[in-house]
Amino acid sequence: MGWLQSLFSPLKKLWFRLHSAQRKSRGIYILYEDVKSCPYEDVHVLWSILVESHSPSPPSKQ
Template identity: 85%
Template sequence: MGWLQSLLCPLKKLWDRLHSSHKKRRGIYILYKDVKSCPCEDVHVLWSILVESGAAPASLPSK
């Protein structure tokens, strides 16, 4: 039975890693939607600085 666990353990780690990165991207997208709907110009400026610095995923538009 140990061989089954040794086979499934790396797969579980991979699944957890893929699933957690999906949650992070989803969180960034939710934040992007909130920033986009915010009427305050300062928030938009700060978001553009964040995107230009490379801290946010490049797949999101800058405004």
Template identity: 80%
Template sequence: MGWLRSLFSPFKKLWFRLHSAPKNRTGIYILYEDVKSCPCEDVHVLWSILMESNAPSLPAKH
């Protein structure tokens, strides 16, 4: 029965990795939940300005 367990072990690890919540979010998005829960409107305005400045710009057509 050990061979069966060793056969399914990689699939089990992959399943848990795909269905678990991301633990190490990087960049500015780790602050998103804090900003979303803040009642201050100024924080939301500053967040939207920050997100617009980080958005990839579209190339200009000539």
């Protein structure tokens, strides 16, 4: 049965790595509903700055 465990161990590690990457990709957007319902304009400005800093920038042409 050791061969079976050695076969599934790397697959299990890969599964956990991919599954945790999906959770991390949600990142700051978990807070979106809380920020949207906040009445303070400062919070919305800070949110827009935070979202812009996390979005991938387009490749620049040189």
